[in-house]
Amino acid sequence: EVQLVQSGADVKKPGESLKISCKGSGYRFNSHWIGWVRQVPGKGLEWMGIIYPGDSDTRYGPSFEGQVTISADKSKSTAYLQLNSLKASDTGIYYCAKLGSAGYYLDPWGQGTLVTVSS
Amino acid sequence: QSALTQPPSASGSPGQSVTISCTGTSSDVGGYSYVSWYQQQPGKAPKLMIYEVRKRPSGVPDRFSGSRSGNTASLTVSGLQAEDEADYYCSSHAGGNNLHVVFGGGTKLTVL
Numbered sequence: 001e002v003q004l005v006q007s008g009a010d011v012k013k014p015g016e017s018l019k020i021s022c023k024g025s026g027y028r029f030n031s032h033w034i035g036w037v038r039q040v041p042g043k044g045l046e047w048m049g050i051i052y053p054g055d056s057d058t059r060y061g062p063s064f065e066g067q068v069t070i071s072a073d074k075s076k077s078t079a080y081l082q083l084n085s086l087k088a089s090d091t092g093i094y095y096c097a098k099l100g101s102a103g104y105y106l107d108p109w110g111q112g113t114l115v116t117v118s119s
Numbered sequence: 120q121s122a123l124t125q126p127p128s129a130s131g132s133p134g135q136s137v138t139i140s141c142t143g144t145s146s147d148v149g150g151y152s153y154v155s156w157y158q159q160q161p162g163k164a165p166k167l168m169i170y171e172v173r174k175r176p177s178g179v180p181d182r183f184s185g186s187r188s189g190n191t192a193s194l195t196v197s198g199l200q201a202e203d204e205a206d207y208y209c210s211s212h213a214g215g216n217n218l219h220v221v222f223g224g225g226t227k228l229t230v231l
Contacts, residue, residue: 037222044223045222045225061219103218105153106155109165
């Protein structure tokens with residue numbers, strides 16, 4: 001079974017940093033793009049960016065370029081999303097998901113990581 | 120890239136059919152056969168329901184179907200069941216050579 005398991009929920013103060021992990025199993029992790037999506041409470045889905053673990057080719061969504069860092073450790077079958085200088089507006093659920101073989105669709109998704117930024 | 124446009128809500132009675140629209144442009148929805156639909160139940164991660172406009176992943180009931188006309192894609196749920204009540208999001212390739220995806224704002228489907 002193809003599965004993505006994310007790190008647990010976290011609470012941070014404004015200005016702090018956080019690195020979320022996403023571990024893949026049940027498929028060749030190095031050979032499929034992993035995407036990251038944010039969902040602000042009560043709102044829709046926002047595309048953050050993608051990474052190809054095989055060579056760490058990374059593409060950032062226009063709204064997140066320079067704001068986050070996406071990386072991967074293929075030896076651990078794990079992708080990461082680093083959030084720096086956190087603000088209250090970064091509060092939300094962050095999902096990783098595997099891109100389909102032909103690209104442009106996400107399946108499956110990780111369970112999501114709730115990040116709360118509060119002083 | 121701008122978000123795709125979905126109606127905020129839709130509803131239908133059990134057994135009825137409901138169609139949710141997703142409007143983009145010729146640079147995304149209308150330009151590529153890469154429209155997908157996701158179902159999100161409360162407190163859960165999104166689940167892929169339709170990909171490449173009309174293809175259904177294994178395990179998704181054939182009550183769910185996708186189509187596209189011009190710059191507007193649609194998700195039709197036939198034979199509505201109570202468990203279909205959820206938020207539905209469309210997405211599309213955002214155009215260009217960057218593998219980016221753009222999402223719709225989501226539609227809350229209520230089964231009356």
